[in-house]
Amino acid sequence: MSSESLSVELNEERPHDLSVAPSFSADSPFEIELDNLGQAVHVHLNIDDELSQVARLSGGNHYVDGGQSLGVEVFVTPKDDPVTGKLKIVTGYGSETAYVDVTINPAPETRQVDVDGAFSKPAKKEAEPSVTEGLSDVFPDVDPNSIPLFLLGAFALALAVGIATVFNSFAITLGAGVVVGGVLVALGISVLE
Structure with a gap:
């Protein structure tokens, strides 16, 4: 799991209130961190068709107890080009809704190391001296x-x-x-x- 996370604050100013950044980007799996600052709340998460090409939520409906935090994993399969879509966050059975523009960037290129063919063969064992x-x-x-x-x-x-x-x-x-x-x-x- 990546160290990146999208923080969502719940019930900060009033019941069912939610606060989240308008955009987020990642190139590997990340976590949506639901931080509940007030009373218990139900949260529904959904991603649009565009974003679903490269991302998958570990679950859509979540109950977050008062004063608790809950991490929701987002599994990512980057493509060769960036893909942007919407993450929909709903609380209070539709009373509050927020949208986040999520961009999944191509995975960083891994540095390849050329290995000499001699290393691919096991070392020959030297014969014991007679x-x-x-x-x-x-x-x-x-x-x-x-x-x-x-x-x-x-x-x-x-x-x-x-x-x-x-x-x-x-x-x-x-x-x-x-x-x-x-x-x-x-x-x-x-x-x-």
Whole structure:
């Protein structure tokens, strides 16, 4: 709902009296604010054929209690050119009538923003780095082709130490030592290459 409103004062000087501006303009929905300054009153609202092309009242007959205010919504569908028509306001079952020239202007032009076509497609998700790439980041001087050898050696070391710890045997401990030594020599050679 727009912040614009058409104010109508009721019963200001005498019963069924109404006071309203002779003209009003809007370019979006607005509200007719019925402010009753005296005793309770019935108000009838009507729009002519011209204005009904671009505006529609939320209701025509309204009861406004004494000292109260009532807002009546006016729904608007602007055209390319301004449209002017009459809003008829009646109180006291026809004893008082006022007409307001209402102009519905074209809606303000919305500013369009050109969007690059690249923004209309979802961003491509970067692939998670592989274990080899992760280790390359940790050991930048190591040739990426020797990383699988490094992983195999680490696995062999862990297995050899694990077996030697579980079985308390000289032969197994000697075998684990040979594996550890072989892995260290292989890693040394691959790093030096």
